[in-house]
Amino acid sequence: MKTMKIEKLLHKLQAFFDTEKHRKMQHIQELKKVLLKLKKKERKITHVLQQANDDCLIRHYQTELEIIRAQRKKGIEVLHHLKKLKKS
Amino acid sequence: MHKAFLLLVIPLLSYGFWLSEEFKGIAAGVSIFLFGMLSLEQGFKAFTGGALERILQKTTNTSWKSFGFGFLSAALMQSSGLVSIITISFLSAGLLDLVTGIGIIFGSNLGTTTGAWLIAGLGLKVNIATYAMPLLVFGVLGIFQSSKHLKGAGYLLTGLGFLLLGIHYMKESFEHFEATINLANYAMPGIKGLLIYTAIGTLATIIMQSSHATMLLTITAVSVHQINYDNAMALVIGANIGTTITAIIASFGANIQGKRLAGSHLLINLLTGIIVLLFIKPFGNAVDIISASLGIAASDHAMKLATFHSLFNLAGVIIFFPFINQQVLLLESIFIEKRPAIFKPKYLDVSAMDFPETVVESVRLESIHLYENAIHIILHTFGLRKRDLQESDLLQQLIGQNSRPIEYDIDAVYERRIKGIYSAIIAFISQADFTWKMDQSSKLSWLRETNQHLVEAIKDTKHLQKNWTRFRTSNNQATINEYNKIAYQIALHIQQIENFRHEIESNELPLLSLDALKANIKNDDIQMNRAIETLIRERQITPETGSSLINDSAYMYSIKKNLLKAAETLFLHSGTSAAKIEQQLTLNEAEINEVVHTVDTPSMHQPDR
Numbered sequence: 001m002k003t004m005k006i007e008k009l010l011h012k013l014q015a016f017f018d019t020e021k022h023r024k025m026q027h028i029q030e031l032k033k034v035l036l037k038l039k040k041k042e043r044k045i046t047h048v049l050q051q052a053n054d055d056c057l058i059r060h061y062q063t064e065l066e067i068i069r070a071q072r073k074k075g076i077e078v079l080h081h082l083k084k085l086k087k088s
Numbered sequence: 089m090h091k092a093f094l095l096l097v098i099p100l101l102s103y104g105f106w107l108s109e110e111f112k113g114i115a116a117g118v119s120i121f122l123f124g125m126l127s128l129e130q131g132f133k134a135f136t137g138g139a140l141e142r143i144l145q146k147t148t149n150t151s152w153k154s155f156g157f158g159f160l161s162a163a164l165m166q167s168s169g170l171v172s173i174i175t176i177s178f179l180s181a182g183l184l185d186l187v188t189g190i191g192i193i194f195g196s197n198l199g200t201t202t203g204a205w206l207i208a209g210l211g212l213k214v215n216i217a218t219y220a221m222p223l224l225v226f227g228v229l230g231i232f233q234s235s236k237h238l239k240g241a242g243y244l245l246t247g248l249g250f251l252l253l254g255i256h257y258m259k260e261s262f263e264h265f266e267a268t269i270n271l272a273n274y275a276m277p278g279i280k281g282l283l284i285y286t287a288i289g290t291l292a293t294i295i296m297q298s299s300h301a302t303m304l305l306t307i308t309a310v311s312v313h314q315i316n317y318d319n320a321m322a323l324v325i326g327a328n329i330g331t332t333i334t335a336i337i338a339s340f341g342a343n344i345q346g347k348r349l350a351g352s353h354l355l356i357n358l359l360t361g362i363i364v365l366l367f368i369k370p371f372g373n374a375v376d377i378i379s380a381s382l383g384i385a386a387s388d389h390a391m392k393l394a395t396f397h398s399l400f401n402l403a404g405v406i407i408f409f410p411f412i413n414q415q416v417l418l419l420e421s422i423f424i425e426k427r428p429a430i431f432k433p434k435y436l437d438v439s440a441m442d443f444p445e446t447v448v449e450s451v452r453l454e455s456i457h458l459y460e461n462a463i464h465i466i467l468h469t470f471g472l473r474k475r476d477l478q479e480s481d482l483l484q485q486l487i488g489q490n491s492r493p494i495e496y497d498i499d500a501v502y503e504r505r506i507k508g509i510y511s512a513i514i515a516f517i518s519q520a521d522f523t524w525k526m527d528q529s530s531k532l533s534w535l536r537e538t539n540q541h542l543v544e545a546i547k548d549t550k551h552l553q554k555n556w557t558r559f560r561t562s563n564n565q566a567t568i569n570e571y572n573k574i575a576y577q578i579a580l581h582i583q584q585i586e587n588f589r590h591e592i593e594s595n596e597l598p599l600l601s602l603d604a605l606k607a608n609i610k611n612d613d614i615q616m617n618r619a620i621e622t623l624i625r626e627r628q629i630t631p632e633t634g635s636s637l638i639n640d641s642a643y644m645y646s647i648k649k650n651l652l653k654a655a656e657t658l659f660l661h662s663g664t665s666a667a668k669i670e671q672q673l674t675l676n677e678a679e680i681n682e683v684v685h686t687v688d689t690p691s692m693h694q695p696d697r
Contacts, residue, residue, distance in 0.1 A: 027669070056573075
């Protein structure tokens with residue numbers, strides 16, 4: 001009777017950890033998607049910047065590019081951290 | 089109810105009570121029944137903290153789906169009135185279009201006929217008072233609970249209990265009434281009878297504001313042979329016309345769309361009533377055939393009346409449902425939206441007050457309306473129109489071209505385009521947030537702040553306009569250039585906010601785009617001040633003009649910041665999982681400043697080509 005209860009508890013624990021693992025995996029996948037979108041956006045802005053001939057617009061695009069780079073950097077750091085957490 | 093009418097009704101009822109014990113019973117039955125309806129409405133409102141609104145939005149994207157929604161909700165709530173009030177409030181809030189709204193009305197017309205079946209099939213055949221008692225006991229227990237949902241369930245059970253009790257009282261009193269007076273003696277044959285009883289049915293429903301109550305009176309009376317079957321049919325037709333009063337009353341506080349929907353409800357029910365009156369004989373025959381096939385006895389007039397009610401409402405749906413679009417055109421030509429001398433709120437509807445999520449959405453849409461007007465004013469100040477934003481290459485050219493002084497009275501336009509809407513929003517919010525739980529209250533508080541940002545942006549534009557008008561006709565080209573730059577940067581910022589709105593629609597990381605917009609505001613400010621300092625140093629402009637430019641550059645900074653803050657609250661949806669991921673990557677103030685500094689370094693001044 002006691003063994004049954006422990007087994008049941010272990011099953012519940014495993015299910016709980018599996019859900020947690022699944023949640024982390026999903027988080028990583030979604031983050032990767034956002035990073036990919038940022039990369040595409042960076043390429044697009046670089047292209048637009050090359051076409052621009054107005055000083056103000058050029059400065060705006062340069063700022064946007066730098067912002068995207070900083071966001072990507074931040075995202076990659078979060079991704080590494082999440083991957084480490086997943087392994088541990 | 090009007091006070092004068094009340095003064096007339098109270099003595100009349102009192103006299104009636106003194107005259108007849110049975111009349112007192114019938115009136116008490118109707119009152120208990122109506123009280124049950126109110127309790128039922130109260131119960132449903134407890135569950136409208138967002139769930140009902142979400143279901144409505146998801147299940148009404150086609151005419152047939154909206155018809156299904158109308159049918160089910162009216163059948164479930166046993167109140168087409170409540171369904172029409174909800175629909176009008178949603179329509180006024182811009183959450184539904186007129187086609188969908190009319191679809192719901194068609195569905196609720198048919199859904200509400202289930203009430204007649206319940207009364208005729210269950211109410212008169214079973215001793216329903218025995219069911220009413222436990223429902224009332226459990227219901228009252230629920231009402232005393234502190235949990236909102238348990239309280240709501242309590243109101244629902246109490247409502248149902250009172251409905252059944254009301255039916256029971258009426259049934260009993262009509263049975264006793266039969267012994268003393270026979271209303272059947274007042275039966276009127278022929279067309280005259282049809283018309284008079286239709287009018288009585290309409291009037292009774294308008295007074296009681298419940299077609300269910302009229303149906304209950306009619307079915308109970310016909311079941312004990314107090315009125316004849318033909319007159320009862322006319323009463324039912326009248327009840328169906330009279331029930332549109334709820335929508336008409338609700339539409340008084342609604343916008344033009346709400347009025348169109350109420351008009352549509354009246355039109356559908358009135359035309360259906362006329363058609364049924366014209367073809368009453370064939371309808372009667374069809375009811376006999378259908379009733380016989382359903383196993384309803386020829387003498388069971390109560391059940392036959394329920395069949396008749398369903399049949400003619402179904403006929404209304406079959407005849408008019410395919411012509412929804414034509415109805416919309418007709419209603420739009422009858423209820424014409426006038427271009428207002430003073431802009432009025434479009435989405436604030438008092439009838440939405442009972443639905444917290446709808447109130448928040450109404451205020452958001454109204455604030456967007458205010459935002460559009462604010463943009464209109466700001467752009468017009470600089471001689472631009474919103475359509476000019478589509479051609480970004482030409483923006484600078486357009487601003488430079490127009491060297492004539494622009495006569496634009498911001499105070500007058502503010503009175504016309506902003507003040508009415510702004511004060512209505514503030515009044516609406518303060519009327520609403522006293523009674524509500526935190527979630528909706530905080531959303532409303534953000535929206536209130538958003539409106540303040542918009543008003544601030546207009547005030548800053550007004551301050552800026554003074555020097556903009558003065559210096560644009562100056563002889564100094566450098567001054568003109570700087571003022572043109574201010575106008576250009578504001579227009580460019582508005583254009584970028586428009587792009588940001590498109591990014592939200594196409595889900596192109598809008599939250600992350602905000603960082604770039606914030607950085608650009610800071611960067612533009614630094615560049616502007618630096619350019620002004622250089623111009624003063626190089627004596628291209630006088631220090632006096634320079635100080636004016638610095639002040640006006642600060643106004644530009646404030647306008648851009650206020651508009652961005654408003655856009656952030658109005659257009660961004662932060663609840664999605666993608667938004668949560670984006671939130672992790674957004675930059676804080678220090679990180680944005682660092683980027684601005686990087687771009688501002690001399691090496692970055694030349695474009696990387």
